[in-house]
Amino acid sequence: MSIVWLRTAVALYSLGLIYVLLFLFGKGARLFIPAHIAFATGAVFHLVALVELHQELGSWPLNNFYETSSVCAFLIAVFFLAIYTYYRIEVFAICLFPLVFFMSLIGATEFAVPNWAGLGVRNAYLMAHIATALVGYAALILGALASVFYFLQERHLKRKGQTPPRLKLPPLGTLDQVISQAMNVGFVAITLATISGVIWASVNEGMRWIFNAEIGFFLFTWAFYLAMMFLRISAGWRGRRLAWMAVSVLGCSMLTWAAHVTRSVLTR
């Protein structure tokens, strides 16, 4: 029964994730309160799930990676709610809402769905994963390209025209906006790709999915991306730092891609 409560908690946490994704495009400011309520309610269901699991197991649910991930997510949620109650700091939500959602989702995959409802559903999940991942990579490549132009244009302006660029480069402000939008779109796409990838792998491979190196890389990339986005929003990163961030996230994503390609080659 505990899995039902945990899945309910994950569903409620997902509203927090949606709030963050909308916030990136400047559209979620008013949604914080409903998202926060959903998050708090999710934490209550999460507690119920953990208590039931404790009763079922006869011990604290810290026996494997899934259980520790779930407990850790719950503790993060509790700490966030406490901090928010005392200090009203919203900005942590940008990082913690998605993090808690994913850690809880991983916890929920301990009780894997045994089979796909059909081959079509399986393929649809796989296609959603691949398509969103590709959209994410495309946005990251665009962002990284704009970053290179940013470095060149900034260098040109800082050196006061002593190294005239061979290309007529766009203004720094425009490049900053392009990088920012590319990073936002990339984050949304990579997040959706990660969700669909985790669900697909957990159903397809059962509990073994967590040892899948590709998924591991993907989760690592997503976590790195999340940290970067949090820094960008909380510290107001823009310009050169934002450009470096775009390049480094692309580099990290390339590692994930390399892992996919290597595995494909090896399995052939």
Next chain:
Amino acid sequence: MKLVVAGLNHRTAPVEVRENLAFRVEDLAPALAMLRSGVGAREAMILSTCNRVEVTATFDTAGPSEETIAAFLAETHGVAAGSLAAHIYSYEERQAIRHLFRVASSLDSMVIGEPQILGQLKQAYAQAREHGAIGGYLDTVLTRAFSVAKRVRTETEIGQNAVSVGYAAVELAKQIFGSLHKKTVLIAGAGKMSESTAKHLERAGVTDILITNRTAERADQIAQVFRGRVIPYEDFPVRLDEADIVIASSAAPGYLLTCEQIKRAIEIRRNRPMFFIDIAVPRNIDPAANDIEHAFVYDIDDLQRVVNENLEGRSEVAKRAEAIVEEEVERLLARLRARDVTPTIVGLQEQLEAVRSAELARFKGKLGTLTREQEDAIEAMTRGIINKIAHGPISELRRTAEGGGQGEGSGGSSELVNLVRRVFRVPERNR
């Protein structure tokens, strides 16, 4: 028809001479009338700007001498003709067309590539046209000059880079921010140069202008000009974060803005960039601030260097523009020469047709009754004969005219025209 351009410009005459010869708008009508009646021009246009006074005119016979133009300018402005002779230049035909094209394309301007001259030339053309001084020939040449100027601007980058300190500052601001719409400018120190730079920025879209000055009255005056807001002089380093662009031109002996103050302002702005234009001497802003991320500091020497580089760039581009002008001069000359032989070609065709019609009428009675088909056949046959006869001379006339009268075995376009007219008895009215 002979085309002549004569006058003086910034290269041949100092401003003291030029300023005495400028035409006011109300003086143009009598001056154009004098050119036509007194000097003998068939068509005329006067271009009068701060850098040049030029007369463009066409004449039926040989054009006037430089002395005649000097005398005309002297008479219209009440100065001694002798004092002008040394400053006057005069171009005819090919050189005149080339000069007009160069002027329109801003290749003859003091600042190569400046855009105003084309507008001034168009205005001079419109005024001359309004006074009935423009005919077919000048119309062809001048409208072509406008097209050439457009082509030069489109195909080269002659007008793309800033060549004044104020405009260079605007261009740099655009490279940093993109659009300047809704950007805020802070003018610290109310000098003429800062005012001029602020005007450029305002024209580029800046909407909010803050002014600070040691003397509050002067700050108020400038605030009225720009409909800006005055902030107290002692407060402005604290309110620095409100500005996207800072123009510093105070007479203060040391740095008004230090690296620490700029760093703090950028932090408050959450890393939104700032552009500092330091046109004061001694400088008002610590130049080391240029190393701060998101801060771009340009002093007067930096801006002047940008301007000089752009001017050098324009000189390079001008070489390509000159090639376009040469190509267009050749094209127009060919067109004008072809136009010169058109009356002769039309006359030749009319003459041959007259001969054909007369001969056909004379022999019609001797041919007896003809059917409709037979009449049509004879019409077609006789027309075919005269077309074949005319084809050779017409082709030769066109070829010689387009080639500038340098056709093989030809002594020039006018000789061929006369020869064709004599051989085929082309009537004089077709000249």
